[in-house]
Amino acid sequence: MILNGSQRGGARDLAVHLMKPENEHVEVHEIRGFVSGTLAGALREAEAVSRGTKCRRHLYSLSLNPPETERASIELFESAIDRVEVKLGLAGYPRIVVFHEKQGRRHAHCIWSRINPETMTAPRLSHDRLKLGDVSRELYIEHGWKMPEGLVDPALRNPLNFSREEWLKAKRIGKDPRDIKAAFQQCWAASDSGRALRQALETKGYYLARGDRRNVVAIDVDGEVYAIARWTGVKSKDVNARTSDLAELPTVAETKVRVANLAREKLTGFLSDLVKEFATASQRFEDTRRSMVAQHRMAREELAQRQQRRGDEETRERAARFRKGLAGLWDRVTGRHAKLRHQAEDEAAANAARDAAEKQALIDHQLEERQRLQVAIRQERQAHTKSMTRLHGQISVNDRDMPEESLVTHRSRRRADRTNTR
Numbered sequence: 166m167i168l169n170g171s172q173r174g175g176a177r178d179l180a181v182h183l184m185k186p187e188n189e190h191v192e193v194h195e196i197r198g199f200v201s202g203t204l205a206g207a208l209r210e211a212e213a214v215s216r217g218t219k220c221r222r223h224l225y226s227l228s229l230n231p232p233e234t235e236r237a238s239i240e241l242f243e244s245a246i247d248r249v250e251v252k253l254g255l256a257g258y259p260r261i262v263v264f265h266e267k268q269g270r271r272h273a274h275c276i277w278s279r280i281n282p283e284t285m286t287a288p289r290l291s292h293d294r295l296k297l298g299d300v301s302r303e304l305y306i307e308h309g310w311k312m313p314e315g316l317v318d319p320a321l322r323n324p325l326n327f328s329r330e331e332w333l334k335a336k337r338i339g340k341d342p343r344d345i346k347a348a349f350q351q352c353w354a355a356s357d358s359g360r361a362l363r364q365a366l367e368t369k370g371y372y373l374a375r376g377d378r379r380n381v382v383a384i385d386v387d388g389e390v391y392a393i394a395r396w397t398g399v400k401s402k403d404v405n406a407r408t409s410d411l412a413e414l415p416t417v418a419e420t421k422v423r424v425a426n427l428a429r430e431k432l433t434g435f436l437s438d439l440v441k442e443f444a445t446a447s448q449r450f451e452d453t454r455r456s457m458v459a460q461h462r463m464a465r466e467e468l469a470q471r472q473q474r475r476g477d478e479e480t481r482e483r484a485a486r487f488r489k490g491l492a493g494l495w496d497r498v499t500g501r502h503a504k505l506r507h508q509a510e511d512e513a514a515a516n517a518a519r520d521a522a523e524k525q526a527l528i529d530h531q532l533e534e535r536q537r538l539q540v541a542i543r544q545e546r547q548a549h550t551k552s553m554t555r556l557h558g559q560i561s562v563n564d565r566d567m568p569e570e571s572l573v574t575h576r577s578r579r580r581a582d583r584t585n586t587r
Contacts (some may be wrong), residue, residue, distance in 0.1 A: 166237065166304045167230040168315070169295040170253075171289060173220040174215075178209035179226065181275060183263050189458045189535070190266035190465070194239070197280070197312035198259030207261055220287045220508055223280055227254065227297075229273045231312050234537075236529050239264075239521065242273045245304060250277065251294045254288045258343070264333050270535030271528070278328035349383075349396040358409035361416045373408070381408050384420045386428045436553065441548045457538060461531045468527055479516055483509040 171181070184191055199207035208224075215223030229245055231237035242262075250256050259278040264271065279287040315563075352365035371383040371391065382406050383391045394401040408414075415423070433492050486505050488496055496502040505511060 166232075166301055167308075168245075168249065168301045169230075170176075170225060170227040170249075170293055170297055172293075173226055174212075174222050175226050176212040176224065177205075180205040180208045180277065183265075183276075187258070188265045188267050189454075190264070190462065192264040193261070194264050195260070195262040197261075198257075199261075201484070203259060204263065207259070210275070210496075211280070212261065214278065214280050214282060214285075218285050218287065220280060223278065223287065225253070225279055225290065227275045227277075229275070230270075231272070232574045233270055235308070235310055236528060236532070237271065237518040238525055240362055241308075245300070246273070246275045248300050248303075249275070251296065252300055253290055255279070266528075266532070266535075268542075269532055269539040271532055346396055346398075349391070350398065353393075353397040353399065356407070359411035361547060363411065364408060371413055372420050372424050373411070375419045376417065381405065381414065382417065384417065384424050386424055388421050388424070390417060426485075439549065446549075448537070448547050450545065453538060457535060461535070463550070463552065464527060464531070465524075468483055470522060472523070476516065476520070479512070483512060 180390075193204050196202060196204065199210050200212050201207045211223060215221075227246070227249060229242060246260075246262065247256075248402075250258070250260070255277045258281070261274075261276045263274045264274075265274065280292075281287070285328075338442075348368075348369050352369065352371075356362040358366050359373075366373065366383055371572050372385075372388050372391075373393075374384050376382040376390075376392070380401055381393045383393060385391070394402045397404070441483060482525050486509070487493060487502065493502065496505070
């Protein structure tokens with residue numbers, strides 16, 4: 166369980182943060198040591214007490230995050246909080262515990278008032294991060310959880326794995342020479358004229374151009390140059406004869422510019438399609454998430470109401486066992502009343518444990534369902550990011566290989582197009 170704590174003030178801002186509606190479920194689990202019974206009231210109370218001191222950071226805020234794939238019960242959270250407050254010297258201080266659920270994960274916040282109301286002083290919290298690290302490692306070891314590398318050795322932490330350049334860089338896919346030769350030979354065999362050959366090659370991504378020695382070459386979308394005679398396995402004079410019906414072919418440089426422009430337009434179209442597809446998928450996931458959250462909240466409310474009705478009925482049943490009047494007085498004399506009271510206390514405790522187990526089972530089931538949705542959302546985002554990265558990389562390579570004067574002209578044309586469409 167990752168523990169992050171800090172000393173702070175700003176009671177009002179903290180109250181707003183803890184009750185943020187962006188959390189799918191918010192539960193104020195405990196308010197201890199305050200007169201007020203609400204979260205906002207308790208934090209204002211702590212702030213009012215601190216005004217009698219010189220302490221500006223009168224609160225200690227702790228977040229408790231268990232591993233994403235593990236199920237942490239309420240008792241586990243409570244035990245971890247108790248250990249932390251003993252470790253930090255905050256045992257017995259007023260505190261608030263709040264549970265949050267978001268994206269299929271459940272975590273907790275605990276806020277202590279650091280002001281001792283009897284002495285009006287705040288304890289020193291020296292080396293609190295090291296102490297939290299000790300408790301965190303103990304929890305990972307006790308529960309058999311896989312410990313993060315950064316917790317095993319802080320030197321292994323890597324807060325940012327990728328630079329901006331690395332993130333945008335795409336790996337160019339290599340081509341098999343046998344596939345290239347087969348493509349050229351197929352186009353040669355299927356054509357009987359220069360026009361037919363040009364059309365066949367362009368369907369496979371190759372564009373005819375005039376080489377330095379006036380031989381006929383082809384340019385692919387990556388700007389690579391291929392001699393037609395070499396890759397088809399025929400003589401140069403046969404290539405010149407077949408392409409004699411074509412007008413003067415453009416130079417290699419001119420063809421590279423044309424191919425680069427075509428590739429950029431195609432890739433830009435792919436980017437637009439990806440953005441639209443991702444927006445549609447995101448909206449679908451968001452609709453599913455909202456529906457799921459509403460259903461989960463309704464299920465928890467229904468469970469709470471059922472448990473309340475059952476608890477009231479069980480309380481009435483236990484109360485009915487106690488006789489009134491002289492019979493009740495006789496029961497107290499004979500000890501029957503004490504026996505019934507102990508029995509009622511045991512039953513009440515057992516029923517409370519049963520209700521807590523039912524609530525925890527429902528929460529666990531809902532977390533599993535929400536996490537399955539979150540996995541699907543994460544996979545969709547990763548696929549989208551991967552596709553966008555590849556396309557941005559291809560566009561970057563395309564612009565890099567384009568001659569500078571052509572690139573400037575291309576950019577100017579794109580700016581003019583955007584201005585005209587406004």
